[in-house]
C-alpha cells in the first residue's frame with residue numbers, strides 16, 4: 001500500500017510517468033485499483049477517501065499520514081517522518097509501474113531505479129514485509145503472513161526469508177514459493193531479492209540489528225513519501241506521528257526446529273550470524289485477520 005506510480009525515464013521522455021506520492025490512487029481509485037498489482041486495495045481506498053474528504057486533507061498527504069500512523073502502532077516500529085502540503089491535483093498513474101511478486105530481481109531493481117532507489121534501498125524498504133500478509137495472491141489462504149511475527153516490526157522477516165523453503169502454504173501460484181514454516185507465505189520476489197548479490201548483504205545485516213533496520217527504513221520511507229514532490233514545498237508535521245512501542249529484542253532467532261544448516265547464506269562477504277534457535281516444538285503460523 002505504500003507504492004507510488006512514478007517513472008523518471010518516462011518523464012524525461014516527455015510522457016506522463018505518474019505523479020509519484022500524489023494520492024492519485026484515492027483520486028482515481030476506480031482506475032488504479034483495477035491494475036493487477038493493486039488488486040484488493042479497493043477496500044483500503046474506500047476506507048481512506050471519506051476520512052480525507054471529511055478533514056479536508058489532500059489525498060497525497062492522507063496516504064502518507066495513514067502509513068506513518070499505521071506502522072507506528074507496531075511494536076518496535078519506525079517513527080516515520082510526515083510532511084504535509086501535497087497538492088490535491090493529480091492524474092491517474094499509468095499501469096505497470098508497481099512491481100509484482102512474479103517479477104525477477106532484475107525487473108524489480110530496474111523499476112525501482114526508475115524512481116531513484118538502489119538495490120540496497122529496495123532491501124531497506126522491504127522491512128515493511130515484516131508486518132505484512134497476503135490476501136490476494138492466494139485468496140484460499142488469505143491473511144497468511146510473510147513472517148512468524150506479523151504484529152511486530154522485528155527482524156524475523158529477514159531471518160525467515162533466508163531459510164530454505166520446505167512447503168507451500170498456498171497453491172504455489174501467482175508468485176508464491178515454498179516457505180520454511182507452515183502457514184507462512186513467501187513471495188518469489190522476496191526470495192529473489194534476498195538472495196541477489198546486489199541486496200543479499202544488506203538483507204542479512206538486519207537479522208541481528210533491529211535498530212539499523214528501523215533507521216534505514218525510516219530513511220528510505222522519507223524518500224518514498226516524497227517521490228515526485230518537492231520536499232521544500234512541504235511542512236514537517238512529524239510531531240503528530242505517535243512514538244511506537246519500543247522493540248523487545250534487537251536480534252532475530254531461528255524458529256523452533258531450525259538450525260544454521262537451514263539458512264541459505266547469500267552474502268558472499270560475511271557469514272550468516274550465529275543466531276539462537278527458539279526453544280519449543282515446531283509450530284505453524286496463524287493467518288492475520290484483516
Ligand code: HEM
Nearest residue numbers: 001002040099100101108125128132133134135136137189
Ligand atoms: C519490491 C517489490 C514488492 C513486491 C513485489 C511486493 C509484493 C507484495 C504482495 C504480493 C503483497 C500481498 C498483497 C495481497 O495479496 O494482499 C504485499 C503486501 C504488502 N506489502 Fe509489498 N511488495 C513489494 C514492496 C513493498 C514495499 C516497498 C512496501 C512498503 C514500503 C511494501 C509494503 C507492503 C505491505 C504493508 C503489505 C501488506 C498489505 C496488507 O497487509 O494488506 N511492499 N507486497
